[in-house]
Amino acid sequence: MEFFLVQALNGISYGLLLFMLSSGLTLVFSLMGVLNFAHASFYMLGAYFAFQVSTRIGFWPALVLAPILVGAIGMLVERFGLRKVHRFGHVAELLFTFGLAYLIDEAVHLIWGRSAVDYRVPPDLDGPLFAIFTSQYPIYRGFMMLVSVAMLIAIWLALTRTRIGLVIQAALTHPQTVEALGHNVPRVFMLVFGGGAALAGLAGVIGGNAFVTEPGMAAAVGPIIFVTVVVGGMGSLAGAFVASLLIGCLQTFAVALDWPLFFGLKLSQVAPVLPYLLMVLLLIFRPKGLMGRREG
């Protein structure tokens, strides 16, 4: 029971982090039709910026500054890169972000080196939050959940209750009409792309010190987010939520369990393959994903 509860909490906090990433990706995809291949690289940038800022002025300013910086980079990328490629279609846009991921990864290699940096949980949040039977549950895990849930509510409110949110939703389906009504649709797209990048950056700030901040972190988490988006159904925010929690729990439990499987392999050794296996099985039995709307 104790084992189950601890793992479930860990799985949910990891799943929520995955959702912070996949929600930004899904939003940008459903609004602009662009699959941002560099999304995980923005996550990594967030972690590195947070490391840099927190060594100078502290963790709390970093929590605000790092996502803003990453968002600004995202907007610049949209304005001076993506917008130029837009006329060549979605494949060109995808390829552009693919190349961008290479560039960001290499820039991180160049600036911060090839080994992990010492980005740590701040002392205020270091310690046990509560005890489950005999094991302590760290405050930072709780903080991660808090930030992700707060972010979710903020996005949902911004998209449904504010004027800019309504313009964004309208620009998704009827860009010409929205433009005719006097809104600057390219600027809306720039904001959306920058916002998606900032969300990834925020995930980087709180994920970078919970796990490890190293140049391989983008390549490690990137495919998992893409799988999450496919499993949830392309462009479905609710689907991404369910899939994130599902994959988060699946991986956390699998890593912790030592059940013997076939060929002398243990379940914990097969854990890295499970999300992909889930994706393959889902595609065979339900090609549109958990909550995907249309076949395409």
Add this chain to the structure above:
Amino acid sequence: MNWKRFFLWGTTAIVFAAAPHVFTSSFALTLLTQMGSFIIFALSYNMLLGQGGMLSFGHAVYSGLGAYIAVHALNLMGKGAFVFPVTLLPLIGGLAGMVFGVLFGYVTTRRAGTTFALISLGVGEMVFACVLMFPGFFGGEAGVSTNRVVGKPFLGISYGPAIQVYYLVAVWCVISIAAMYALTQTPLGRMANAVRDNPERAEFVGYDTQKVRFLQLVLSSFFAGVSGGLSCINFEIVSAENVSALRSGGVLIATFIGGVPFFFGPILGAILFIFFVAALSGFTKAWLLYLGLFFVLMVIYAPGGLASLLLMHIPLLRARRLGRLALPYLLAAGASALALAGLIGVVEMVYHLSEVSGGTMMALAGLEFDAHSHTAWAISILLLVAGLVALRFAASFFAQRWSAVQLEMQGRAS
């Protein structure tokens, strides 16, 4: 028309045959051999992206798994378990690639477009994780090594010397190019184009788009497997790197740089890519950054790749107007050289400061300077900015001259 075709294929064969006699160093021979097998790989990739409209992020799976099967077959032959000519080993790799193409293609080709791209990425990651999970068969991180000299030499061919391996690769390369070109002329090749351009209409004509994509992927994975088999003979080792996302990304970059809309584009791309990887990685650790930058610039400014840039000039060559572009090209080249020098200065200094221990003194292009000094930084940034500004002017001058020449040619034609 026919003599033109003979001329083209004849020249290709002659270039392949003559290349090692023109570039005689052993380093050049290694490069040429790698280029040959990568050309097959890139062309097989373009069967998906260029002809079928399928953007795959996991194509290395088919060449890599083909290479693994080939390396085990070669090892079994070495033990005397069965007799098979090494010359035909790529066929084993190809068939193995095809089997995995049938297996994974059934899943990946269920969706098209962006979803296909993501699924291919997921399958690629899955295979990579599996390869590390079964070290008994795949050899873990170190990989499986082999010896390509098996059995008695046949007509003096043992594949011991590198030149014999080069000719093996060259022959397979020419045959594969011809076969893949022939495939584009078949009804399946044409239908793949139709499914790429307008899947809905293709379905109304009565074709199952999923089936067309599936068949195209299976054929493409055969050629990917052939290239895997050749690289297994060439390097005598197959490791997890052969199925990695880095390799899948590499073939995508090479194919795109060469030119996706043209059949011969990936050939150019493969040659340039191997040159980039092998030659540049010896000089600088930041080669991947330069390659990525080059790729991004190509995506923004030349989505048709190098092939489209070359083909743009053919009408001018015919009208004997190419000389009119010499001046703008010269200016653009000068401006790019300035910008590139500044960029290289900045990148190498950043790299030197972050990675190299032991002083901030560094050498670049025969110059020795302190990577911490303000002068070095100022000069590099100044070069970069000046180069970019100059490039801007050169580009607009080029565009002006280009449209003027186009107008002149139209005037002459009408």
